[in-house]
Amino acid sequence: MKRKRLFLPLILALMVMLAACTSGGGNGNGGNDPAPSEGENSPAPTESAKPPEDDGLYSIEDFSNVKKNEGEPIEGGSLTFGLVSDTPFEGTLNFNFYSGDPDSQVLGWFDEGLLTWDKNYVYTNDGAATYEVSEDGRTFTFTIRDNVNWHDGKPVTAEDWLFAHEVIGDPKYDGPRYDSNFTNIVGMTEYHEGKADTISGIEVLNEKQLKITYVQSTPSLLTGGVWSYPLAKHIFGNMPVDKISSSPEVREKPIGFGPFKVESIVPGESVVYSKNTDYWRGEPALDEVVLKVINPTTVIQQLESGSVDLVDSFPVDQYPDNADMSNVEFLGNIDRAYTYIGFKLGKWDAEAGKVAPDPNAKMGDVNLRKAMWHAVDNDQVGKRFYHGLRWNATTLIPPSHPEYHDASNPGLAYDPELAKKILDEAGYKLNGDYRTKPDGSELVIHFISMTGGDIAEPLARYYVQSWQAIGLNVQLEMVEFNTFYDRVGANGEDDPKVDVYQGAWGVGIDVDPAGLYGRDAIYNFPRYASEEQDKLLAAGISAEAFDVKKRQDIYKQWQQLMVEEIPVFPTLYRAVLAPVNKRVLNYAIGDGTGIYLHQLAVSQDKPFVAEK
Amino acid sequence: MGNTYGKRPEADRSPSGWRILWREIVRDKVALASFIFLGLVFLAVYGVSLVLDQKQIVTVDLFALNQPPSADFWLGTDYGGRDVFGQLIIGTRNSLSIGIIVTLLTGLIGVLVGLVSGYFGGTVDNVFMRFVDFFMILPTLMVVIAFVTAVPKYGVVSFSLIMTAFLWMGIARLIRSKALQERELDYVQASRTVGSSHFKIMFAQVLPNLSSIIIVTMTLNLAANIGLESGLSFLGFGFPESTPSLGTLVSYARNPQTLEFRWWIWLPASVLILVLMLCINNVGQALKRAADARQRRG
Numbered sequence: 001m002k003r004k005r006l007f008l009p010l011i012l013a014l015m016v017m018l019a020a021c022t023s024g025g026g027n028g029n030g031g032n033d034p035a036p037s038e039g040e041n042s043p044a045p046t047e048s049a050k051p052p053e054d055d056g057l058y059s060i061e062d063f064s065n066v067k068k069n070e071g072e073p074i075e076g077g078s079l080t081f082g083l084v085s086d087t088p089f090e091g092t093l094n095f096n097f098y099s100g101d102p103d104s105q106v107l108g109w110f111d112e113g114l115l116t117w118d119k120n121y122v123y124t125n126d127g128a129a130t131y132e133v134s135e136d137g138r139t140f141t142f143t144i145r146d147n148v149n150w151h152d153g154k155p156v157t158a159e160d161w162l163f164a165h166e167v168i169g170d171p172k173y174d175g176p177r178y179d180s181n182f183t184n185i186v187g188m189t190e191y192h193e194g195k196a197d198t199i200s201g202i203e204v205l206n207e208k209q210l211k212i213t214y215v216q217s218t219p220s221l222l223t224g225g226v227w228s229y230p231l232a233k234h235i236f237g238n239m240p241v242d243k244i245s246s247s248p249e250v251r252e253k254p255i256g257f258g259p260f261k262v263e264s265i266v267p268g269e270s271v272v273y274s275k276n277t278d279y280w281r282g283e284p285a286l287d288e289v290v291l292k293v294i295n296p297t298t299v300i301q302q303l304e305s306g307s308v309d310l311v312d313s314f315p316v317d318q319y320p321d322n323a324d325m326s327n328v329e330f331l332g333n334i335d336r337a338y339t340y341i342g343f344k345l346g347k348w349d350a351e352a353g354k355v356a357p358d359p360n361a362k363m364g365d366v367n368l369r370k371a372m373w374h375a376v377d378n379d380q381v382g383k384r385f386y387h388g389l390r391w392n393a394t395t396l397i398p399p400s401h402p403e404y405h406d407a408s409n410p411g412l413a414y415d416p417e418l419a420k421k422i423l424d425e426a427g428y429k430l431n432g433d434y435r436t437k438p439d440g441s442e443l444v445i446h447f448i449s450m451t452g453g454d455i456a457e458p459l460a461r462y463y464v465q466s467w468q469a470i471g472l473n474v475q476l477e478m479v480e481f482n483t484f485y486d487r488v489g490a491n492g493e494d495d496p497k498v499d500v501y502q503g504a505w506g507v508g509i510d511v512d513p514a515g516l517y518g519r520d521a522i523y524n525f526p527r528y529a530s531e532e533q534d535k536l537l538a539a540g541i542s543a544e545a546f547d548v549k550k551r552q553d554i555y556k557q558w559q560q561l562m563v564e565e566i567p568v569f570p571t572l573y574r575a576v577l578a579p580v581n582k583r584v585l586n587y588a589i590g591d592g593t594g595i596y597l598h599q600l601a602v603s604q605d606k607p608f609v610a611e612k
Numbered sequence: 613m614g615n616t617y618g619k620r621p622e623a624d625r626s627p628s629g630w631r632i633l634w635r636e637i638v639r640d641k642v643a644l645a646s647f648i649f650l651g652l653v654f655l656a657v658y659g660v661s662l663v664l665d666q667k668q669i670v671t672v673d674l675f676a677l678n679q680p681p682s683a684d685f686w687l688g689t690d691y692g693g694r695d696v697f698g699q700l701i702i703g704t705r706n707s708l709s710i711g712i713i714v715t716l717l718t719g720l721i722g723v724l725v726g727l728v729s730g731y732f733g734g735t736v737d738n739v740f741m742r743f744v745d746f747f748m749i750l751p752t753l754m755v756v757i758a759f760v761t762a763v764p765k766y767g768v769v770s771f772s773l774i775m776t777a778f779l780w781m782g783i784a785r786l787i788r789s790k791a792l793q794e795r796e797l798d799y800v801q802a803s804r805t806v807g808s809s810h811f812k813i814m815f816a817q818v819l820p821n822l823s824s825i826i827i828v829t830m831t832l833n834l835a836a837n838i839g840l841e842s843g844l845s846f847l848g849f850g851f852p853e854s855t856p857s858l859g860t861l862v863s864y865a866r867n868p869q870t871l872e873f874r875w876w877i878w879l880p881a882s883v884l885i886l887v888l889m890l891c892i893n894n895v896g897q898a899l900k901r902a903a904d905a906r907q908r909r910g
Contacts, residue, residue, distance in 0.1 A: 297868055321869050377674070384674040451848075454867050458692025461854070462672040478852060 057388040060575040063332025066588040071603030076287035082294040082308035088268025093254035095229035097175040097245040105312045111256025113228035119592030120403050121223045121509035137217030144208045148280045151261045158210040160230035172242040186213045218541040223510040259284045259598040285601035306607030309581040316389045327608035328579040333590040335574040336400040337506040342568040346527030348492040355527040367426035369566040373412040374419035375470045378571050393570035395559035404511045404555045419470045434473035445474045449502040450484045488525045528567030581607045636902035643898035646891035661705045669698035670854045688876035703856035711838035713772040719830045722783030730791025744781045752778040757849045824903040835892040
C-alpha cells in the first residue's frame with residue numbers, strides 16, 4: 001500500500017550492490033539516470049552476522065508480506081514511521097519532480113497515483129481513476145472518481161492530469177520524468193520542442209475524463225507506462241515551469257490527495273501528517289503519522305524501544321542477530337533486484353547511440369564465460385554470507401516478477417570440474433598456475449567490484465579465488481561506487497582495462513529488459529547485442545504480447561538465450577525485510593495486496609517495547 | 613634528581629650520549645619493561661610473519677565465517693572466514709614497518725634540511741624555511757587521503773613515501789632551531805678557523821651534539837606515525853583489506869554486529885595498538901629526560 005508508487009517500465013536503478021538495499025524500484029520514475037541510486041545506498045554499513053550456534057539459515061518463504069493482526073484497533077492513535085537513511089531527505093515533495101527514494105517515501109503518505117496495480121504490476125480499476133483501452137490498444141480513456149479531492153477541498157480534475165503532462169513535457173521542466181513514456185504520447189515530441197502549443201494526443205473530455213493516445217501500443221503501457229500523477233493546476237498553474245520545483249507548495253506545504261495531509265515539516269528530518277477526513281477511499285483510522293529520518297546504525301535500538309513502529313527498509317544483514325526481537329513482526333518480500341557478474345564484450349558507440357560489440361573482446365569466447373559461471377558456488381555464498389536471505393539466481397528476470405520469472409530454467413550450476421573441462425576443450429591450456437588463451441598468449445582477466453558494505457571485499461575475493469581455482473588469472477580491483485559505474489560505462493566511456501565486473505540492478509515494475517540489455521541502452525554495460533535478442537525484445541513489447549501467455553513465452557526464450565550467451569550471469573536474488581511493531585494493524589509490503597494506508601491502525605496507544 | 617650527579621664514581625670523564633640514554637631507560641623500571649616488551653613484540657611479529665603465508669591468511673573461506681577463537685583459529689575468524697591471529701601478526705608487521713620507515717625517512721629529510729638551514733642561516737635558512745612553511749600549511753591528512761585514493765595500487769613502501777612527503781617538517785624545524793644555537797658556539801668557530809669544511813663541521817661535529825634530541829624526537833614520532841597509519845586504515849584510506857594492518861582490524865568494529873557480538877575480531881588489535889603506543893611513549897619519555905640534564909634520574 002504505501003509502496004503504491006508508479007514506476008515507468010524501463011526504470012532500472014543501479015544499486016550499490018552489496019549494501020542492503022531498499023526496494024529496487026525506489027527511484028521511481030527516474031528513468032535512465034544512475035544518480036538516484038544513492039537512495040538505494042542508504043542503510044547498511046554492515047553485512048555479516050549469524051550466530052554460529054545454529055545453522056542460521058532463513059528463507060524468504062518463511063516470511064509473509066502481510067502483517068498478522070493481533071488485537072482490536074483503537075479509535076485514532078498515532079504512529080511513527082522511520083525513514084532509514086544516513087542523509088536528510090531532499091524535500092522535493094511532488095511526484096512530478098522528486099528524484100530520490102527518500103522523498104518518495106515522504107510523498108507516499110500524503111499523495112498517490114490515480115491508478116493502482118495488482119501484484120503483477122498491471123493497472124487495475126480500483127484506484128482513484130478507472131481506465132478503458134481502445135481496440136487498437138493505443139487510446140486510453142480515464143475517469144477520475146467523483147469524490148477524489150485535493151487536500152484544500154478542490155476536486156482533482158482531468159485538467160490537473162493534463163497539466164502534469166504539460167509541465168513534464170515543457171522544455172523548461174527541470175525534473176527527471178521526461179522519458180520514452182512521454183515521447184510515446186502522440187504530439188508530445190512536438191510540444192516538447194516548442195513546435196506545438198498543446199499536446200495533440202491528450203484530450204480533456206470533461207471535468208473528470210481524460211483521453212490519451214499513444215504512438216505505439218505495448219503491454220508496457222499497462223505496467224507503469226501511463227503517467228498517473230496529476231498536478232494541482234489551481235495552485236501551480238500560474239507559476240513559471242522552472243520555478244515550480246522550488247516553490248513553497250512543493251517544499252514547505254506540499255499538496256496531494258492521499259490519506260494524510262502534511263501538518264508540518266522539519267526540512268530533511270521529519271514530517272508530521274494528520275488524517276485527511278475527506279480521503280476518497282474513506283476516513284483514515286489513524287489520527288496522526290510522524291515520519292522521521294533515522295540512521296541505519298540505530299534502526300535496531302529504535303525498533304526495540306518502540307520509538308519507531310515501521311521502517312521503510314531494514315539492513316538485512318542485521319536480521320540474524322535480531323530475529324527474535326519480541327516486539328516486532330518481520331515482514332518479507334522478494335526484492336525487484338539481482339546481483340550479477342558482467343563480461344565486457346564491446347564498446348559504446350556514442351555517435352550512433354548503440355552498443356558496438358567486438359567479436360575479438362577478451363571475454364568474447366562463450367566457453368570462457370560459461371566456465372566462469374560454473375566455477376562459482378552462489379548457493380553457498382547466499383547461505384554463508386547472507387544466511388539464505390539472498391539466494392542463488394538463475395535467470396535475468398527475478399522471481400519478484402512471478403509471471404515472467406522462468407523457475408524451470410536452472411541457469412548453470414556450480415560445477416568446477418565441468419568448468420575445467422570446458423576450458424580444456426576450448427583450448428585454454430594450463431601453463432604453470434594459470435591457463436593461456438587458445439592461441440598460447442597470456443590471459444589476465446581484470447575484475448572490478450564495488451566497495452561498500454563489509455561483505456563486498458570478501459565476496460569479490462571469493463569469486464576471484466573460485467576463478468583462480470579453475471586456472472584463470474583474475475586480478476581484482478575494488479573501486480568505490482561512482483568510479484565503478486564510470487569505468488563500466490555509465491556515461492558511455494568504457495574503461496578498456498575492465499573485463500569482468502560485479503554489479504547489481506534494481507528492475508522496474510514492467511518486465512521489459514530492453515533498458516538494460518537492448519542494443520541502444522547505455523546501461524547495456526556488457527555491450528552485448530545479437531539479432532536474436534533484438535527480435536525477442538521487440539516481440540516482448542509488441543501488440544501481440546498483450547496476450548500474457550505469449551509474452552511469458554517470449555521472455556522465457558529471452559531468459560534461455562541469456563543463459564546460453566551469458567553476456568552477464570545473475571548471482572544472487574534478494575529479500576527485503578520490514579520489521580513492524582506488533583501494535584500495527586492492516587499493514588503489508590509489496591504490490592497488489594489490497595491493503596491501503598487509510599486502513600492502517602494500531603491496537604494500543606503506546607508501541608510495544610522489546611523484552612530483553 | 614640532581615643529587616646523583618656528584619655521586620658518580622667515574623666522574624673524571626663525562627659519559628657518552630648513548631650511555632646516558634641507556635642508563636635512563638634502565639633506571640626507569642616502567643620504561644625498561646616497555647623496552648623489553650617492545651623488543652619481544654618486534655621479534656615475535658617479524659619472526660612469526662616469516663613462516664606465515666599471507667596469501668593463505670587473506671583467503672576467503674565460506675565455511676568458516678565469524679568463528680569464535682578455537683584451536684584452529686587462535687583468535688577466531690572475521691566475516692570473510694580469515695584467520696584473525698594471522699591478520700594480527702601480519703597487520704602488526706605492516707603497521708610497524710610503515711611506522712619505522714616513515715620515522716627514518718622523515719628523520720633523514722628533517723635532519724638534513726634542518727641542519728643545513730640552521731647552520732648556514734641567512735638566505736639559505738630563509739629559502740628552506742619558506743619551503744617548510746609551505747608544506748606546513750597543507751592540510752596533511754586531506755592531502756594524504758587524496759593521494760591514497762589517486763594512487764591505484766600501493767604497498768608498504770609507496771604508502772610510507774606518501775606519508776613521509778607530508779611529515780618531515782616538524783623535525784626539520786626542531787633541528788634547525790637547535791643548529792642555529794649550536795653554530796654560535798665556540799667549537800664551531802674554532803673548527804672553522806682551523807679550516808674544516810662546512811660539511812665536516814655539520815655532520816661530524818654539530819650533528820653528534822644533536823643526536824640525543826634526534827633520537828628522542830624520532831622515538832616519539834614512531835608512536836605518532838603508527839597511530840596515523842592505523843587511523844588512515846581505520847577510515848578506509850589505508851591499506852586494502854587484502855593487506856592487513858592494525859587499523860583495518862579495528863575498523864571491523866564499525867559494524868555494530870561485530871562490535872557487539874564478535875569481540876575477537878577487533879579487541880586484540882585495539883589492545884595491541886594501545887599497548888604499543890604506551891610502551892613507545894614510556895621509552896620516549898625516558899629518553900627525553902635523558903636528553904635534558906635537569907630532568908635526568910640516572
